[in-house]
Structure formats: structure tokens, C-alpha cells
Amino acid sequence: xxxxxxxxxxxxxxxxRALFLEGLEFAGYCQDPDPDPDNYEGRIRKGERPxxxxxxxxxxxxxxxxxxxxxxxxxxxxNQEVYTELGMRLGAQAVFELLxxxxxxxxxxxxxxxxx
Numbered sequence: 347x348x349x350x351x352x353x354x355x356x357x358x359x360x361x362x363r364a365l366f367l368e369g370l371e372f373a374g375y376c377q378d379p380d381p382d383p384d385n386y387e388g389r390i391r392k393g394e395r396p397x398x399x400x401x402x403x404x405x406x407x408x409x410x411x412x413x414x415x416x417x418x419x420x421x422x423x424x425n426q427e428v429y430t431e432l433g434m435r436l437g438a439q440a441v442f443e444l445l446x447x448x449x450x451x452x453x454x455x456x457x458x459x460x461x462x
Contacts, residue, residue, distance in 0.1 A: 366436055394422070 401418065405411040 362436075366432070 397418065398415070401414050402411060405414050
């Protein structure tokens with residue numbers, strides 16, 4: 347018997363991210379619910395803070411620090427652009443695959459369901 351609860355728990359953004367980027371299952375599915383999607387800005391700041399603090403300590407001079415921040419921010423922006431495009435393409439591909447399939451035919455119930 348299929349455990350539909352486990353399937354539903356795997357159908358989340360973190361699972362798909364782990365699968366597409368790492369080829370692995372997300373180890374903590376359903377144990378730790380997805381982060382609040384309304385708090386993206388907070389997640390970004392929390393993730394970037396250690397890097398920015400490191401750069402500030404490494405380059406206390408304002409001019410040099412600003413150049414380094416510019417380089418880091420540009421690298422982050424390029425990564426965001428690439429991964430956003432990849433995410434959109436993978437999502438569209440998944441939807442396309444779903445729309446191409448005939449679930450009734452795949453289950454070999456086509457004739458039975460047509461009769462009512």
C-alpha cells in the first residue's frame with residue numbers, strides 16, 4: 347500500500363530543491379515544516395550576515411570594503427538569476443510532464459471509466 351502521507355510530505359519546495367540541486371532526498375521532511383515563505387527577506391539576511399561581517403572585519407577601509415561588497419553582491423545576484431531560471435524551467439518541465447500524461451490510461455482503467 348502506498349503511504350500517501352509520506353508522498354504529500356515530500357511535495358514541498360525543500361524536497362524539490364534538494365532533489366534537483368543535489369540529487370538527494372531532503373533528510374528532514376515533515377519533521378521541520380517549511381520556513382515561513384513570507385519571511386524570505388529574513389532568511390536572506392540571516393544567510394548573508396556571516397559573510398558580510400567577515401568582509402567588514404577583513405576590509406575595514408570603507409572604499410575597499412565597498413568594492414568587495416560590490417563583487418560579492420554581484421556574485422549573489424548572478425546565482426539568484428541562474429537558480430531562479432533553473433527553478434522556473436524545472437517547474438515548467440514538471441507541469442508539462444503532468445499535462446502530457448493520461449492518468450486514466452496509465453492505470454489501465456480507460457475502458458472501465460468510459461463506460462461509467
